[in-house]
Amino acid sequence: MQHFLPNGQVLLVRPALLEDAPALLALFRQLTMETDFLLMTRQEAAELTVVDERAFISSLSNESKHLHLLAMVENRLTGSITIKQSDLKKEAHMGQLGIAILHEYWNMGIGRRLMTTALRWAEQHNELEIIHLNVFANNERAIQLYRNFGFLEYGRLLQGFRQTDGTYGDSILMSKRIKNG
16 A cells, blocks of 8 residues: 655555565664664564564464554665454454554654554454554653554553663553454
8 A cells, every 4th residue: 555755755555575574673673772662672682583583474474363564665664563363262352553663754654554554454354353552651652643543541551661771661551442342
């Protein structure tokens, strides 16, 4: 799906492929350098290999269960979004969402485009009824994006994460019902 960004560049949203593994690994490593809003640390990301990234892509390649989309701007990988359906039968109605975008591409509508595309996919999914996510309580930009898409806070994990400097922060649990069960 093609879109135009405010700066005139073309955004392409497309499924991830196994051959995207090197670029996805580089993206993820860069993201851990740019922000502390991800659960994985820079050191953990540095230890990942292309083989690990291919395994991650493969784990989400069952498009009837999971979604893994990439945001490409002028052939450059700038972000990704995933929705992973639970493998457990009693939780098959729920999907876990994750999204990340390079800092230099914030405020260009990429997150909104990825969210729109992912939620449309989820609405067409046979089993998914609820999408949920965890977000750091100090990540106000992401929280606002999720609220704009109708996600509601349903709980907090007090001291749910510990930064590398030893400080703690809360995780906010959010969800959105996309269809009635």
